[in-house]
Amino acid sequence: MGKLLETLKAGEGRRASLAISKPAGGAPEPDCVVDWEIDAEVPFVEVGGPGKKVELSPGLMIHPAQAAPQAPHRAVEPAPLAEKPKTVNLTETKPMTAAFEPWPAAAQTPLGISPEIIAFHQPDHPTSKEYDLLLEKMRGGLAANVGVLLLIGLKPRVGTSTVLLNLAVSAAMKQNLRVIVVDAKPRHTGLAKRLGQTESAGLMEVMKGTLALEQAVVKTGIAALHLLPAGLAVKMPNPLTSEAMTWLMAWLRERYDLIFVDGPTMDDGDVAVQAPHADAIYLVLPHGDPTPLNKGIAPTISRLGGRLCGLIHTHFEI
Numbered sequence: 151m152g153k154l155l156e157t158l159k160a161g162e163g164r165r166a167s168l169a170i171s172k173p174a175g176g177a178p179e180p181d182c183v184v185d186w187e188i189d190a191e192v193p194f195v196e197v198g199g200p201g202k203k204v205e206l207s208p209g210l211m212i213h214p215a216q217a218a219p220q221a222p223h224r225a226v227e228p229a230p231l232a233e234k235p236k237t238v239n240l241t242e243t244k245p246m247t248a249a250f251e252p253w254p255a256a257a258q259t260p261l262g263i264s265p266e267i268i269a270f271h272q273p274d275h276p277t278s279k280e281y282d283l284l285l286e287k288m289r290g291g292l293a294a295n296v297g298v299l300l301l302i303g304l305k306p307r308v309g310t311s312t313v314l315l316n317l318a319v320s321a322a323m324k325q326n327l328r329v330i331v332v333d334a335k336p337r338h339t340g341l342a343k344r345l346g347q348t349e350s351a352g353l354m355e356v357m358k359g360t361l362a363l364e365q366a367v368v369k370t371g372i373a374a375l376h377l378l379p380a381g382l383a384v385k386m387p388n389p390l391t392s393e394a395m396t397w398l399m400a401w402l403r404e405r406y407d408l409i410f411v412d413g414p415t416m417d418d419g420d421v422a423v424q425a426p427h428a429d430a431i432y433l434v435l436p437h438g439d440p441t442p443l444n445k446g447i448a449p450t451i452s453r454l455g456g457r458l459c460g461l462i463h464t465h466f467e468i
Contacts, residue, residue: 262346263371269316270372273323281316282324284462288317289408291459292429298399300428300456302413302421304435304442309464311340311412313434318410322374327407330367330376334390334411334424339380341412345370347377354381356398357389363401376406390420395427416447425456437463 263270269278288299299317303310314331322329333341333353342349347368355361368377402409411428414420425431431451433442442448442461451458 262343264315264344266312267315267319267344269319270323278316278320281313281320285317285320285325288430288432288460297429298403298409298411298427300411300413300424300431301434301462302431303415304433304439304447305415305417306338308434308436309466310434311344313462313464314410314412315341315344318375318408319372321408322372326374328374328405329408329410330378330402330406332378332402332409332411333380334413334420336380336390341377342368342379345375345377347379349382350379352379352381353398354389356381357391357394363398378402390423392423392426395423399427416450421451421456422454425451425454428456430459431456432460432462433458434462434464437465439463 265271268275269281272278289297301310301314318329318331321327331341331345333339336354339349342352347370350368351361352366352368356363356366366378366381368379370377399409411424413424416433433447433451435441448458
């Protein structure tokens with residue numbers, strides 16, 4: 151450091167030049183010359199001791215104004231991936247075959263239809279086939295395709311309504327007939343509920359003149375089957391008369407192929423009003439009951455103007 155100081159002092163007032171080369175590894179350029187004038191003594195600090203080497207970064211020996219600009223950073227683009235060689239299939243592709251198997255559709259059944267109407271729920275059941283055969287025999291006794299079938303019970307709770315509804319469903323679903331069931335038991339109604347319908351105004355209101363007959367007819371869940379319910383005025387005196395029944399049956403005959411009337415029991419006075427307007431009357435009684443033969447029921451129905459065409463025996467499995 152002492153020699154360096156002496157050199158600086160000896161060159162005071164003169165221009166000094168210092169040639170500094172670029173550090174090794176850089177781009178080859180001409181030597182860079184940095185000139186400056188020394189106007190006064192420069193204070194210094196001696197670093198290190200005797201025999202200790204002091205290394206300076208080459209960049210510190212270059213004037214900032216003469217520093218070479220750095221090249222902007224460039225992102226290294228990845229080399230493109232080599233494409234896989236395409237596989238050549240020399241085997242001819244065989245056509246695919248397909249087979250269709252239909253899945254059974256869910257049954258679209260109206261809600262609320264009573265389970266004892268087996269002709270609807272299980273049309274292929276042996277009991278349903280018995281109803282089909284019974285309907286054929288009943289229609290065979292009619293003079294024409296259009297007819298009014300009146301079912302009356304020998305006594306209450308012998309299954310008259312169940313038989314009637316199964317026959318009506320069979321006629322509507324399997325024989326494609328326009329069918330209506332008439333609930334003509336104002337004191338023992340129930341057909342509407344068993345067909346999944348709510349109780350509503352019906353026959354009694356029509357007979358009293360407070361409701362039009364067209365408005366009283368109810369569509370059921372079976373397209374070809376309609377219902378004329380008994381009505382709501384069940385506590386009123388029965389307005390059924392022979393004249394009213396004549397008008398009612400004439401209106402229904404023009405619109406339906408079969409008319410099933412759920413009539414009263416034999417001990418009910420309404421039998422005398424309804425019997426003359428039916429094309430055929432069927433008496434429903436328990437299996438093995440000999441009452442019709444012993445009491446002469448057939449002559450009684452004949453005197454009322456009706457025609458007894460047959461007996462329907464019912465049997466309840468226990």
